[in-house]
Amino acid sequence: MVGGGIAGLAAAHRLRELGPELEIVLLERADRLGGKICTQPFVGAPVETGAETFLMREAGAESAALRLAGRLGLTDALVHPAPVPSALAIDADLRPIPGATLMGIPADPATVAGIAPVTGADADAGRPLLAPDEDVSVGALVRARLGDAVVERLVDPLLGGVYAGRADDLSLRATIPGLHRAAQEAGTLRDAVARAMRAAPRPGGTPVFASVAGGLSRYVTAVAGAARARVELGQTVRAVEPTASGWRVRTGAAGREAEIDADAVVLAVPATPAARLLRAVDAAAAAAVGELPYASVALVTLALPAGTVLPSLSGFLVPAGQGYAVKAVTFLTSKWPHLGADAVIVRASLGRYGDNDVLQLTDESLVDLVRAELPRLVGTPLPPPQAARVTRWGGALPQYGVGHVARVAAARSALPPTLGLAGAAFDGVGIAACVRSGEAAAEQVWRALHD
Numbered sequence: 001m002v003g004g005g006i007a008g009l010a011a012a013h014r015l016r017e018l019g020p021e022l023e024i025v026l027l028e029r030a031d032r033l034g035g036k037i038c039t040q041p042f043v044g045a046p047v048e049t050g051a052e053t054f055l056m057r058e059a060g061a062e063s064a065a066l067r068l069a070g071r072l073g074l075t076d077a078l079v080h081p082a083p084v085p086s087a088l089a090i091d092a093d094l095r096p097i098p099g100a101t102l103m104g105i106p107a108d109p110a111t112v113a114g115i116a117p118v119t120g121a122d123a124d125a126g127r128p129l130l131a132p133d134e135d136v137s138v139g140a141l142v143r144a145r146l147g148d149a150v151v152e153r154l155v156d157p158l159l160g161g162v163y164a165g166r167a168d169d170l171s172l173r174a175t176i177p178g179l180h181r182a183a184q185e186a187g188t189l190r191d192a193v194a195r196a197m198r199a200a201p202r203p204g205g206t207p208v209f210a211s212v213a214g215g216l217s218r219y220v221t222a223v224a225g226a227a228r229a230r231v232e233l234g235q236t237v238r239a240v241e242p243t244a245s246g247w248r249v250r251t252g253a254a255g256r257e258a259e260i261d262a263d264a265v266v267l268a269v270p271a272t273p274a275a276r277l278l279r280a281v282d283a284a285a286a287a288a289v290g291e292l293p294y295a296s297v298a299l300v301t302l303a304l305p306a307g308t309v310l311p312s313l314s315g316f317l318v319p320a321g322q323g324y325a326v327k328a329v330t331f332l333t334s335k336w337p338h339l340g341a342d343a344v345i346v347r348a349s350l351g352r353y354g355d356n357d358v359l360q361l362t363d364e365s366l367v368d369l370v371r372a373e374l375p376r377l378v379g380t381p382l383p384p385p386q387a388a389r390v391t392r393w394g395g396a397l398p399q400y401g402v403g404h405v406a407r408v409a410a411a412r413s414a415l416p417p418t419l420g421l422a423g424a425a426f427d428g429v430g431i432a433a434c435v436r437s438g439e440a441a442a443e444q445v446w447r448a449l450h451d
Helices: 006-018 064-071 138-146 148-163 177-183 189-199 217-227 271-278 283-290 363-378 404-414 431-450
Strands: 025-028 039-042 045-048 086-090 093-096 209-212 230-233 237-242 247-251 258-262 265-267 294-305 315-317 326-331 343-350 387-398 419-421
Touching: 006 025, 006 064, 006 217, 006 431, 025 258, 039 387, 045 343, 064 209, 064 217, 064 431, 086 148, 138 148, 138 189, 148 315, 148 326, 148 387, 177 189, 237 271, 265 271, 265 431, 271 283, 283 404, 294 363, 326 363, 343 363, 363 387, 404 419, 419 431
Parallel strands: 025 230, 086 315, 265 419
Antiparallel strands: 039 045, 086 093, 237 247, 247 258, 294 343, 294 387, 315 326, 326 343
């Protein structure tokens, strides 16, 4: 197992379920497990420095992350966001995000009229919007059908909140797969959205997101413990090479190299290191994987004095065209009442793909920038923070361009089945997607070894 983020851990855990007596070795370059999941104390509360939640449901069923939590005995430890609305920062106002949309795309234009009037001609030409397996950017499809305002005021900030990217650059098939499937049947975008929403219903009262009491690092610890892998931290993998009987994994710096022989390997690392390791196996697969660009982000967490009054929201998103560096804000103590902090904790996110100037600022300057923009965004002066923390995630969020899914499928088909690919570089961002991807890679290599 190469990579100790949640995808690699999920793969190791699934292999342990399939083979209780397997010898599983997990190699991780960092000095800890969990990747972008990392809970750290902040003003006495366990506050996430990276991923904050996981989806409860995907494609109308329980998500892989939720099912795994159940198998780990964490069901009773799950916590959910308070039923507080979120908003969009538009024209010096915080406007509630409209309901009955799919990533901001409405089935009924009336639901978004107050924020983004629909101006496109979403006419039915008597054929599906997309041909089988055709892919387009989200922005191109929505602009053509519903107009620019829907993209810029709704879809862009919602997608940007997940990917730190722009709708015009992101693949529909990779980022909104349910809508992509529906668009191969429906003649209008509105009908496609309605079909996609019907195909993935959420039972009434079911929370959308979950976390774990005490922080998501507890989830990481539980997965790692149940996987019972031999974990080696601080290990840089230099090469993965095929042998007559399987694979040889070379680790360590020059002059201090070590080798591990394995029957199968799962690569659960970002695209660039994955491509480097794949070159010795299949050059075309390596090239396809290596095409994936990434966005970097910075998170600024502030502890405001207890009693600070904020809007009655869980947070808000900021469209790029509104002129702010901040792209999203979460009111953590409103969203997660279980934190029990003696302060009002706010987290701001900065950094969009292709616009990295703000990320060149020092930590102190980033805090000052958030302190300057936040009062304007919420419409009221705010007191100085009692504490501040800056967390930087370089190359954190993959940018799935048009054709990403096909490229990944082609790369996988070119590789031996005992070499699996897992993680956000391939199958989607977020904890649920990474768990699903890791488990699928584990099942692939298990079948290859036992068929």
